[in-house]
Amino acid sequence: MPESFRYGDVMSRLKSWLRHRWPLPVYRPDPLLPHHGADGYRNLYPFQQPKLADVLRWEWQRRRMPAVRHRLERIPRRVPELAALNGNRERPSLTWVAHPTSFIQLCGKNILIDPVWSQRASPFQWAGPERQSPPPMALQELPAIDLVLITHNHYDHLDFNTVRRLARQAAACPRFVAPLGVGVILRHAGVPASRIHELDWWQCYRLDGVEAELTPAHHWSNRWMFGDENRALWGGFAVRGDGLQFWYPGDTGYQDQLFRLIGERIGLVDLALLPIGAYEPRWFLSPQHVNPEEAVRILLDTGARAAWAVHWGSFILTDEPLDRPQDDLAAALALWNISPEVFKRPAMGETRWF
Template identity: 60%
Template sequence: MSLNLLRWPLPRYRRDPSRVHHGETGYRNLYPFKQPRLIDLLRWNWERRRLKVEHRLQDIRRVEPDVAALAANRGRPSYTWIGHASGLIQLAGMNLLLDPVWSQRASPMQWAGPKRLSPPAIALDDLPHIDAVMVTHNHYDHLDFLTLQRLVRQSGGSPLFVVPLGVGRTLACAGAPADRIVELDWWQRHRHGEVEMTLTPAQHWSKRWAWGDRNRALWGGFAAKGGGAQLWYPGDTGYHPELFARIAEHLGKVDVALLPIGAYRPRWFLQAQHIDPAEAVEIYRILRPRRALAVHWGTFVLTDEPLHQPPLDLADALSRHGIAPADFSVPAIGETLWLDAGAGGERGDGSN
């Protein structure tokens, strides 16, 4: 555990009264829901004690990524799934990381909390030089302080960090220079080189401390556009059809949607804040991307479903709607999707 944990300041909440999601004391959702309380958490933990869950790790596919091909790539858009929400995006000659988590636990300390059961597909030091990092929100399975510290110190200089409002203070504590931190509100955009990054709304919440910081930092998803292709990840989110219809209208054509399918049981506790595979399919049907990839599963045991279960539930949902598995596919950890600019994409094993 980094000693900086003890010195982290609370996020600085900056309210803009003209923005509907800026509340009196913190950010709020466009479609409000009752956020989890301590009593809900205690009930969930009590119920979990009776569960006997088998995690079939052998059912979670892995492939060895072609690190050399990724390092040499300068023009072809690609996405490589690192595990959970972490992914390497290559657009317009730039290397982008999404929600990078390389630590062994999604926790404020490395001796307790959800343990990684599937290692990252690529060692952090084996990545190509990272130009920009997008962090969707400050929960520990998406914002990993130790990983960010290492990225700040990467050879060749710190990447640019593009984050929601209020998350920048954590980046500063990790050592990121002030001129390498960009904070965005929903629908704000930042252009870095030939890549444009847009923060999109999500139905979620933020909290990193036991007290005092709930919803003082914003949350969201990210669209990254460049080199003739656009990828979008909704972040942690509950399902609301109006929200995703609005996002679809704003973004226009999406080449690849990275849709979360894990961390969804029990529904009484998680439905408002995490979609399940059936709702991921509903988002796919609203957005109509050229391709969708299933992410945010198979790495940390965060909730009650078996670690291998999400793709099985996804297959059932796709079958009910007559959607081909090739259109909404489940990549292997380490698999690279190589894209032709403006034209869908084809799955690969990491080779160009």
């Protein structure tokens, strides 16, 4: 090996190149806040952080599993009410687009939560989890967006390509609201710093009559290869306006104390958007993703009036078939004696009017 070659120098240059290509968040902890740790943000309750050994064990097991059949024809879809949504200026509405993405209309404002329109949930569009069916509408078919809410920096929630398209939107200048540390990715995607608003847990952002409050989640963050684990915060959003409150917890594991706390802090939720997908195997995913039965328990813990099932049916991220979450949800509702009309499984593209 040439004497001039030094492994440390090569790794240092690689990290410098990556940080120029993909900037890292700057972590500024507040020592008075319990979720601000010395090396990064942390959860309010004990949490098992995924480790490389766990990922390798999971991958080893997956390679030995029988082939999984994803019956995409069982995943409900609906032709979206685009004319009504584009012409609406007064009536509150909520549309589930696909996976984590929802479109909300409140106080005459158009709001997107975790907008993901790319073909892959990945840093690359030639590799990584691929969308199994297209979104029910194109991004440009929606009315001009006023507010974008990002829950955390994982690729199936913060889609760089979609953010870049929204930042270039000619018809409006949307504001972007995200947890602490996520702004660096938004700026890299072309969002002007003046339109980015970073929040800590329990902080609020207001746009005319709309209020968005960042609520805690039982999760973690990581986007790059080096140096950013838990350096950006994660969470969910309570969205208020027109006398209504919607709540989406973001990616989260189940922690009963956490969801009782959230229910006490934010008050009555008219409709909760609760994740039911990406949950197998439980030995690996239970700290970070709820399963359908735990989603039902979140409904009960928070006291929400009703819920819609989201975060399923689009990307093969975990071991369960894409169509299975709806069956597990039905079983959980029967177990808890809850009507499917209270915790509904909407179709992709379906709108609820208020």
